Amino acid sequence: MSIIELSHVYKTYQNDRHALKNISFSADAGDFIFLTGHSGAGKSTLFKILSAQESATSGSVSVFGKNMTEYDYHNIHEYRRQIGIIFQDFKLIPEITNRTNLEIPLSVLGKSRKDIDAELMQIVDLVGIKHSYLDEYPESLSGGEQQKIAVARAIIHRPKIIFADEPTGNLDKAASLNILMILKELTKWQTTVLFATHDENLMSQVQGKVIHLKNGEIESARL
Amino acid sequence: MKSVFHIIIGLFFSLLVSVLVTQNNINLFMGDADDFKKATIYFKQTTLESEADKFAQEKLQKVEKVKKISKEDAIQDFKNTFGDFSKNLSDLDTLTDLVPISYEVVFTNLDDRKQFIASEASNELVDEIVAVDQVFSRYTSLQKSLGAFTFTLFAISFLVCALLTSLLIKNMINNDQRQIEIYALFGQSYSAIVKKYFKNLLSFFVTTAVLSLVVVFVFFTIFKVKLHATPDLKFMAERLTFLSVSQFLILVLSFAVAYFGGLYIVLKRSVLKSFQR
Structure with a gap:
């Protein structure tokens, strides 16, 4: 059974702008899917729908076999705890340290201090974050370092699906490749990764399915 | 912030x-404000304590507060107030004769107090009913x-x-x-x-x-x-x-x-x- 299933999804904003038109595709556990397209093609809107930040205007979106319309404010956290999101604008909280930012997905799960510390150090080393950065605040770091924190935060709780919206946009080639490899590695443990990018060099580094969006529609797909 | x-x-x-x-x-x-609802009933020297108590029992049922001041209490107050001078002023027997039994009463309102004074001031057992002058009302x-x-x-x-x-x-x-x-x-x-x-x-x-x-x-x-x-x-x-x-x-x-x-x-x-x- 597909872990993600979209069928004839439309998203129309109040000004009648169609952000998504007739999107249909599915993804299985362990799939690595590149989502490509220029700015405004609909990648971020698609991520917002899949991460339950927005709802589709019409069509059906099912994740983990459950239609997204079944979630409301009382139970949406159950869904969000199973996914990891890497935001284009990082969405780090500036008032708290990088360590506390990283701990968010684990603390909401109610993990013990000991478990949080152990998992934190593991992920920090995996993503390549300097330990000294942990007790600093996000704004004291470069864009690239902040992006690493955002990536680490999205995977620290071992989610079943990762939505990565341009996760390498601020990184140099070596760091981008490192993040790509980490995310690809996670698919071995049946994690599904949706990776938005328009970096064709990066796409050539790993094998994966490709969905190309243009003006809110799927222009081509290699599934 | x-x-x-x-x-x-x-x-x-x-x-x-x-x-x-x-x-x-x-x-x-x-x-x-309670001062205006208060009154003190002084009984005549000839009124017996039992008569004063019966009067209070019958006439002071619907009031906020009642406090009886017996002759003994009044004498004690007198002594406390005048200290050693009280010895020279009178002996105990004279004082007992002089000091009346009284009741301090707080009525529920000013009207009740006025009505009580009007009806009971001329009672044969009562010598005087003292209340704060209405000029302060x-x-x-x-x-x-x-x-x-x-x-x-x-x-x-x-x-x-x-x-x-x-x-x-x-x-x-x-x-x-x-x-x-x-x-x-x-x-x-x-x-x-x-x-x-x-x-x-x-x-x-x-x-x-x-x-x-x-x-x-x-x-x-x-x-x-x-x-x-x-x-x-x-x-x-x-x-x-x-x-x-x-x-x-x-x-x-x-x-x-x-x-x-x-x-x-x-x-x-x-x-x-x-x-x-």
């Missing part, structure tokens, strides 16, 4: 406590107006406090909006976020209430000590009262209802933004 919020709420609470303390003591400056209405004024001031302060508290909480939560949104996106539940704010603000509320009370009490004590040091105003200092436990509890409970009611409404509206799609 949060420390400013704490200080402002603390000041509001202190203001409410101060207004209530003022309300408690306003009578001191205008005399006691105009002060009663002034006193009532002042009481109503302080009550209105309290009610307005309370409403303003409740409203401003809600606005401050709204402002504080709006500042945290981004944080709430991110926690929500990473799986924090709606109820956990609401609980977290309630927990934080509960401890803050308790601290503020206790600190405000302590601050107002310190100022109250300083004022009382200064008043006590002034010979003419010593009697006032002795009668100054702070909040009773029940008054303080009622104040805290009503402020808590306004505070947490506002918090719940603001939280629900603000936090839901991060959960709606």
Whole structure:
């Protein structure tokens, strides 16, 4: 059974702008899917729908076999705890340290201090974050370092699906490749990764399915 | 921002406590309204104690308070007042003959008191009924107006406090909006976020209430000590009262209802933004 299933999804904003038109595709556990397209093609809107930040205007979106319309404010956290999101604008909280930012997905799960510390150090080393950065605040770091924190935060709780919206946009080639490899590695443990990018060099580094969006529609797909 | 919020709420609470303390003591400056409901019934020398008691039992049923002053009590008061001089003034037998039995009565209202005096002043057992002259009754209405004024001031302060508290909480939560949104996106539940704010603000509320009370009490004590040091105003200092436990509890409970009611409404509206799609 597909872990993600979209069928004839439309998203129309109040000004009648169609952000998504007739999107249909599915993804299985362990799939690595590149989502490509220029700015405004609909990648971020698609991520917002899949991460339950927005709802589709019409069509059906099912994740983990459950239609997204079944979630409301009382139970949406159950869904969000199973996914990891890497935001284009990082969405780090500036008032708290990088360590506390990283701990968010684990603390909401109610993990013990000991478990949080152990998992934190593991992920920090995996993503390549300097330990000294942990007790600093996000704004004291470069864009690239902040992006690493955002990536680490999205995977620290071992989610079943990762939505990565341009996760390498601020990184140099070596760091981008490192993040790509980490995310690809996670698919071995049946994690599904949706990776938005328009970096064709990066796409050539790993094998994966490709969905190309243009003006809110799927222009081509290699599934 | 949060420390400013704490200080402002603390000041509001202190203001409410101060207004209530003022309300408690306003009578001191205008005399006691109860004085106008009081009367003292002096029985004739010839009236026996049993006759006075029977009179009191029959005629003083619907009153607020009754206190009997027997001949012995009156003699003791006399001795206390005049000290060693009382020995020279009279011997005990003479005093017993001179001092009448009396009853101090507080009626439920001024009209009852007037009616009682009119009907019982000529009773054969009664020598005299003494009451505060009605010439002062105009002060009663002034006193009532002042009481109503302080009550209105309290009610307005309370409403303003409740409203401003809600606005401050709204402002504080709006500042945290981004944080709430991110926690929500990473799986924090709606109820956990609401609980977290309630927990934080509960401890803050308790601290503020206790600190405000302590601050107002310190100022109250300083004022009382200064008043006590002034010979003419010593009697006032002795009668100054702070909040009773029940008054303080009622104040805290009503402020808590306004505070947490506002918090719940603001939280629900603000936090839901991060959960709606």
